Amino acid sequence: MILHPIDDPADERLADYRDLTDVALRRVSEPERGLYMAESAKVLGRALAAGHAPRSVLTARKWLPDVERLVGDREVPVYVVPDEVAEQVTGFAVHRGMLAAMQRPEPPAVAEVLAHARTVLVLEDIVDHTNVGAAFRAAAGLGADAVLVTPRCADPLYRRSVRVSMGTVFQVPWTRLPEWAPREGVGARELLTASGFHLAAMALADDAVPLDAFAARRPERVAFAMGSEGDGLSRRALAAADTVVTIPMAGGVDSLNVASAAAVALWALQHPPAG
Numbered sequence: 713m714i715l716h717p718i719d720d721p722a723d724e725r726l727a728d729y730r731d732l733t734d735v736a737l738r739r740v741s742e743p744e745r746g747l748y749m750a751e752s753a754k755v756l757g758r759a760l761a762a763g764h765a766p767r768s769v770l771t772a773r774k775w776l777p778d779v780e781r782l783v784g785d786r787e788v789p790v791y792v793v794p795d796e797v798a799e800q801v802t803g804f805a806v807h808r809g810m811l812a813a814m815q816r817p818e819p820p821a822v823a824e825v826l827a828h829a830r831t832v833l834v835l836e837d838i839v840d841h842t843n844v845g846a847a848f849r850a851a852a853g854l855g856a857d858a859v860l861v862t863p864r865c866a867d868p869l870y871r872r873s874v875r876v877s878m879g880t881v882f883q884v885p886w887t888r889l890p891e892w893a894p895r896e897g898v899g900a901r902e903l904l905t906a907s908g909f910h911l912a913a914m915a916l917a918d919d920a921v922p923l924d925a926f927a928a929r930r931p932e933r934v935a936f937a938m939g940s941e942g943d944g945l946s947r948r949a950l951a952a953a954d955t956v957v958t959i960p961m962a963g964g965v966d967s968l969n970v971a972s973a974a975a976v977a978l979w980a981l982q983h984p985p986a987g
Contacts, residue, residue, distance in 0.1 A: 713783040713790045721800040728813040729801050746816045748869035752808035753778045758879030764814050771810040819887045826907040829857035834937040836862045845876025846971035852880035854978035859886040892948040901952040909935040913953035915945050920958035927984040938970050
């Protein structure tokens with residue numbers, strides 16, 4: 713690593729880290745510049761273990777031993793700044809030790825992600841980065857082999873998504889699906905079918921199959937689709953589904969938060985009822 717002590721928050725070398733609280737700015741700039749942010753030693757470690765390349769690291773002097781342990785002999789600039797400079801640049805208190813500007817990898821093809829998967833989580837149009845990160849954490853901890861996100865789903869590599877996932881976005885294979893029914897080309901449904909997946913849609917419907925009954929007779933390869941926070945799955949997603957599945961609820965509650973529902977569904981698939 714190459715150390716660069718910096719005391720001026722206006723220093724151009726810190727441009728990648730500037731004003732991270734401006735969500736609109738990051739949505740525009742991250743894909744364009746091919747960057748995402750890894751926050752904390754745990755997240756950076758998982759990103760590096762996944763083969764992702766750091767463009768630079770921002771940290772305070774007291775965290776240098778941790779940065780050195782992770783970065784090692786890579787020729788990566790490490791910007792060492794006082795806490796107050798880091799806060800002025802990023803717009804928030806960098807209290808997790810470090811931020812790293814990471815080169816965004818090229819997303820793999822859907823067929824590549826599905827090739828060896830048995831249980832897949834599909835996130836349709838989920839716009840809250842916290843929910844996306846939590847769903848990835850559930851996927852990693854509860855046995856999903858891959859995650860697929862639709863074109864309008866929030867970015868799994870956005871800083872909040874990565875942080876909430878505890879870096880599990882780097883250990884679960886994922887990529888973006890095309891539209892369910894594109895005007896040209898192959899749609900999401902066809903890609904899943906071609907790979908031998910049964911598409912189960914989580915939704916409230918009169919004819920929906922209870923989750924425990926579905927889990928007891930689960931197909932060999934299952935893609936479980938979860939919808940957006942407000943409206944749930946789209947009509948196109950429901951029309952594409954082989955089975956509509958619901959979680960039986962009590963106490964006058966009709967549904968769970970999407971990340972919680974994903975966790976329940978994945979747990980049920982891993983622990984089907986006997987008989």
